[in-house]
Amino acid sequence: MQHISVNVDGTQYEGEVEPRTLLVHWLRNELGKVGTVVGCDTSNCGACTILLNGRSVKSCSVLAVQADGASVTTIQGISTGDDWHPVQTAFKECHGLQCGYCTPGMVMSTIDLLGENPNPNETEIREGLEGNLCRCTGYHNIVRSVEKAAELMGGAK
Amino acid sequence: MTETVDTSTPLGRPIKRKEDAKLLHGRTNWTDNIQLPGTLHMAILRSPYAHAKITKLDVTPALSRPNVIAAYSAEELGDLNGSIPCVWPVTDDIVMPDFPALAKGKVRQVGDAVAVVLATDPVHAADALDAIEVDYEPLDAVVDMEAALAPGSALVHDDAGTNSCYVYNLGGGYDDVKAKADVVVKRRFINQRLIPAFMEPRSVVAAPMGMSDEMTVWSSTQIAHVLRVLMALVTGIPENNLRIIAPDVGGGFGGKLQLYREEVLATQLARKLGRPVKWTETRSEDMVATHHGRDQIQDIEIAATKDGKILGLKVDLIANMGAYLQIITPGIPLLGMFMYPAIYKMDAYDFKCTGVFTNTTPTDAYRGAGRPEATYAIERIVDELAAELDMDPMELREKNWIKHEEFPYTTVAGLTYDTGNYEAATAKAVDLFGMDELRAEQKRRRESGDPVQLGIGISTFTEMCGLAPSRTLGALKYVAGGWEHATIRMLPTGKVELITGTSPHGQGHETAWSQIAASILGIPVEDIEVVHGDTGRAPYGMDTYGSRSLAVGGQAIKKAADNLIEKARVIAAHQLECSPGDLEFVNGEFKVKGDPEKSQAIGAVAFEAFTAHNLPDGVEPTLQGEATVDPEDFSYPHGTHLAAMEVDTETGKVTLRKYVCVDDVGNQVNPMIVEGQVHGGLAQGIGQALYEGAFYDEDGLPLNANLSTYLIPAAPDLPSFITGTTTTPSTTHPLGTKGVGEAGAIASTPAIINGIVDALRPMGVTDVAMPATPMTVWKTIQAAKGGQA
Ligand code: FES
Ligand code: FES
Numbered sequence: 001m002q003h004i005s006v007n008v009d010g011t012q013y014e015g016e017v018e019p020r021t022l023l024v025h026w027l028r029n030e031l032g033k034v035g036t037v038v039g040c041d042t043s044n045c046g047a048c049t050i051l052l053n054g055r056s057v058k059s060c061s062v063l064a065v066q067a068d069g070a071s072v073t074t075i076q077g078i079s080t081g082d083d084w085h086p087v088q089t090a091f092k093e094c095h096g097l098q099c100g101y102c103t104p105g106m107v108m109s110t111i112d113l114l115g116e117n118p119n120p121n122e123t124e125i126r127e128g129l130e131g132n133l134c135r136c137t138g139y140h141n142i143v144r145s146v147e148k149a150a151e152l153m154g155g156a157k
Numbered sequence: 158m159t160e161t162v163d164t165s166t167p168l169g170r171p172i173k174r175k176e177d178a179k180l181l182h183g184r185t186n187w188t189d190n191i192q193l194p195g196t197l198h199m200a201i202l203r204s205p206y207a208h209a210k211i212t213k214l215d216v217t218p219a220l221s222r223p224n225v226i227a228a229y230s231a232e233e234l235g236d237l238n239g240s241i242p243c244v245w246p247v248t249d250d251i252v253m254p255d256f257p258a259l260a261k262g263k264v265r266q267v268g269d270a271v272a273v274v275l276a277t278d279p280v281h282a283a284d285a286l287d288a289i290e291v292d293y294e295p296l297d298a299v300v301d302m303e304a305a306l307a308p309g310s311a312l313v314h315d316d317a318g319t320n321s322c323y324v325y326n327l328g329g330g331y332d333d334v335k336a337k338a339d340v341v342v343k344r345r346f347i348n349q350r351l352i353p354a355f356m357e358p359r360s361v362v363a364a365p366m367g368m369s370d371e372m373t374v375w376s377s378t379q380i381a382h383v384l385r386v387l388m389a390l391v392t393g394i395p396e397n398n399l400r401i402i403a404p405d406v407g408g409g410f411g412g413k414l415q416l417y418r419e420e421v422l423a424t425q426l427a428r429k430l431g432r433p434v435k436w437t438e439t440r441s442e443d444m445v446a447t448h449h450g451r452d453q454i455q456d457i458e459i460a461a462t463k464d465g466k467i468l469g470l471k472v473d474l475i476a477n478m479g480a481y482l483q484i485i486t487p488g489i490p491l492l493g494m495f496m497y498p499a500i501y502k503m504d505a506y507d508f509k510c511t512g513v514f515t516n517t518t519p520t521d522a523y524r525g526a527g528r529p530e531a532t533y534a535i536e537r538i539v540d541e542l543a544a545e546l547d548m549d550p551m552e553l554r555e556k557n558w559i560k561h562e563e564f565p566y567t568t569v570a571g572l573t574y575d576t577g578n579y580e581a582a583t584a585k586a587v588d589l590f591g592m593d594e595l596r597a598e599q600k601r602r603r604e605s606g607d608p609v610q611l612g613i614g615i616s617t618f619t620e621m622c623g624l625a626p627s628r629t630l631g632a633l634k635y636v637a638g639g640w641e642h643a644t645i646r647m648l649p650t651g652k653v654e655l656i657t658g659t660s661p662h663g664q665g666h667e668t669a670w671s672q673i674a675a676s677i678l679g680i681p682v683e684d685i686e687v688v689h690g691d692t693g694r695a696p697y698g699m700d701t702y703g704s705r706s707l708a709v710g711g712q713a714i715k716k717a718a719d720n721l722i723e724k725a726r727v728i729a730a731h732q733l734e735c736s737p738g739d740l741e742f743v744n745g746e747f748k749v750k751g752d753p754e755k756s757q758a759i760g761a762v763a764f765e766a767f768t769a770h771n772l773p774d775g776v777e778p779t780l781q782g783e784a785t786v787d788p789e790d791f792s793y794p795h796g797t798h799l800a801a802m803e804v805d806t807e808t809g810k811v812t813l814r815k816y817v818c819v820d821d822v823g824n825q826v827n828p829m830i831v832e833g834q835v836h837g838g839l840a841q842g843i844g845q846a847l848y849e850g851a852f853y854d855e856d857g858l859p860l861n862a863n864l865s866t867y868l869i870p871a872a873p874d875l876p877s878f879i880t881g882t883t884t885t886p887s888t889t890h891p892l893g894t895k896g897v898g899e900a901g902a903i904a905s906t907p908a909i910i911n912g913i914v915d916a917l918r919p920m921g922v923t924d925v926a927m928p929a930t931p932m933t934v935w936k937t938i939q940a941a942k943g944g945q946a
Pocket of ligand 1: 059
């Protein structure tokens with residue numbers, strides 16, 4: 001077991017983990033951050049995407065021990081209670097989700113994408129979300145959602 | 158009281174979804190989120206062989222691994238090892254082999270379950286699988302469907318003495334019309350095997366901890382109600398002791414329309430051990446153990462006159478069942494059977510389907526279930542017929558389709574389509590597409606010998622959905638009915654519980670069903686809570702699949718709301734001292750006709766029904782309306798889909814440049830949701846045409862059973878879509894609605910392939926196999942060139 005200390009969604013957590021424990025499993029099983037989900041075992045789906053020190057990563061391809069000392073933001077940390085992050089608002093406005101399983105990952109990837117490129121065009125959006133699979137929406141409304149989010153966030157931040 | 162209430166109802170408006178707040182904030186209740194105290198986690202040892210005898214199996218070494226509580230093979234499980242049932246024995250002499258949850262003596266597919274380990278955490282359960290001692294003696298695997306049917310083939314099920322599951326015949330008379338035909342076109346299409354690949358892996362938690370003897374089973378399923386009946390039959394647990402809950406479910410597409418072996422095992426082991434048992438699949442397990450879809454060889458023949466009148470159609474299918482029959486495996490091709498004649502008038506139709514066992518994952522429903530296969534075949538062969546006749550493919554279609562004034566129309570397959578307007582949908586689609594400019598560009602590129610050729614793909618489809626009435630299903634030997642239930646309960650505070658037997662997993666029922674009820678009851682959408690997917694709270698239902706939820710469930714909601722109003726009317730009349738017939742119900746209020754000052758809101762009636770202080774004689778307290786509706790007929794959405802395909806003839810690379818579809822789904826409850834359903838369906842249909850296919854090697858080993866090699870489309874693989882609708886209300890549905898969930902998946906696949914073939918036809922190409930990867934397209938071009946040389 002190894003000791004780790006990670007700031008998750010603004011709270012500092014201490015834990016003992018097996019070195020092989022994946023960050024996503026630690027978040028879900030130990031911290032109850034079940035908003036972040038697992039969709040595959042080959043790092044293809046992006047459902048598990050979180051922000052690690054502000055950048056999006058697939059939390060199934062990071063070991064919990066690698067997050068020691070880092071700061072993690074999950075879908076449950078971008079807004080509290082009834083508040084909405086503009087990306088969340090945009091996905092609702094544009095019907096960018098159906099079953100919602102890919103959604104936490106899509107939202108976190110979008111936040112990172114818009115941080116890098118506040119005014120992406122359609123091609124940039126599609127390429128930016130390439131690592132996030134959605135089986136429900138056909139991506140059409142996800143692209144609209146990201147465009148809308150860019151608009152809500154004022155283009156440049 | 159709001160005098161200014163908008164008289165337009167919420168029906169038909171693109172209201173934002175109620176579901177989204179929790180989904181977007183991560184406040185979800187996926188089955189895998191459920192953590193009950195004392196839970197044992199189940200891991201499954203699966204067969205690495207497609208076909209083998211188990212020569213040694215000893216689970217005891219696993220028991221000494223840390224945190225392991227129990228381990229079982231079929232032998233130790235004995236009678237608890239239930240058999241998975243098939244509820245659609247399509248013929249009297251169908252072969253229905255035993256399908257034990259844990260394999261007995263023999264494995265018949267990669268992924269077959271061999272043994273289970275239960276541990277106090279999932280990691281140790283999975284680790285301990287290593288300790289199980291198992292030896293196999295590999296047997297010849299049956300993989301190719303035609304080889305499976307040839308004499309002397311190895312057998313998937315020795316007892317059966319054959320790999321043929323059933324042979325189904327319909328029709329007759331094709332040969333007579335063929336004799337009169339000027340042109341006969343024959344093609345073999347391969348409708349390849351697909352994997353549903355919903356994003357939420359399957360998961361089940363079974364807990365023997367409800368009231369008295371209740372066993373509660375949470376499952377990531379589309380069919381809580383059907384599952385309860387089947388689970389009772391398989392396990393012997395009294396049905397009234399079983400509560401099945403489908404919490405938040407992350408997609409299904411037919412793949413969660415099933416009773417899976419893992420659900421049976423978890424339930425039986427929870428019962429045996431008296432503790433909650435939980436299992437969540439890995440994606441790699443999902444790709445071999447969740448049922449697959451499609452997988453048919455289609456020999457299609459069409460006969461026509463030289464001026465393009467279709468005379469008849471002959472369909473000869475071989476349908477891959479896989480290694481076992483899951484709940485409706487054999488029936489899937491028969492759902493397609495009715496749809497091969499599609500929108501076309503013809504005199505004769507012969508259909509034959511041979512179901513065949515192979516050492517592969519069982520097939521069953523996947524978005525469209527039989528109808529995409531049928532639509533693919535008919536829309537492809539019509540294009541081939543057009544080429545043979547040197548006719549414009551749209552002109553040929555128009556010549557043969559049922560004209561809008563000819564409805565209701567009984568097809569050669571025996572279905573009566575209530576309504577449709579193929580002319581209107583096509584005209585709108587052609588317009589949105591810019592057909593003339595694209596044809597002109599195609600011509601230019603052909604003439605200039607541009608290496609990138611342009612093709613135009615057409616698909617004018619219809620489908621049948623909302624499988625019902627029950628009597629028809631009975632005639633097809635389907636063991637269940639096609640009805641649906643709704644209860645609408647008005648609570649003392651005026652809030653409403655709408656209890657539905659449908660079970661959403663992304664379709665937005667909470668919003669859409671609220672819109673239907675709100676529009677009838679005249680109350681705000683926000684005041685309605687939709688209760689679904691829990692046999693404890695929503696006791697009756699037939700669940701969600703086959704685009705049935707609105708087509709069937711919507712009718713039940715309407716009727717339940719009407720029934721509620723009728724009861725409320727009697728109470729209101731008593732309060733307002735008039736007769737019920739003197740009341741009109743407008744915007745949620747009963748008003749005395751001719752005396753508009755005298756009125757009572759429906760919420761106030763609910764309170765009266767609750768206090769019961771002043772009810773008319775003979776009227777029972779409480780205010781609710783119920784209805785169980787068995788629809789008059791199927792619903793028949795239709796539409797015209799057009800694809801502009803660019804094909805790089807030097808590399809085989811295909812680009813979907815423009816996709817236009819105009820769907821007619823009748824009246825829409827929520828156009829935003831309808832459009833989303835179409836988009837998602839398109840992605841799956843286009844996925845089949847261009848990217849997806851589950852393949853096996855000759856030993857029956859899956860070649861691409863994970864998400865890095867089985868390519869479901871990602872965002873850069875698809876364009877934005879141009880969608881439109883026309884509205885021809887269904888006349889057999891009180892709301893005038895039709896189903897929409899499968900339309901996009903059914904229509905789009907042939908549009909894409911027709912477009913690619915159209916681009917390459919001048920080079921001598923007459924078909925392209927799916928998925929049309931660059932390599933496949935390039936090889937097709939080379940073969941055509943070789944053929945011409
Ligand atoms: S779970 Fe699929 S990429 Fe992480
Ligand atoms: S909304 Fe279901 S997977 Fe994206």
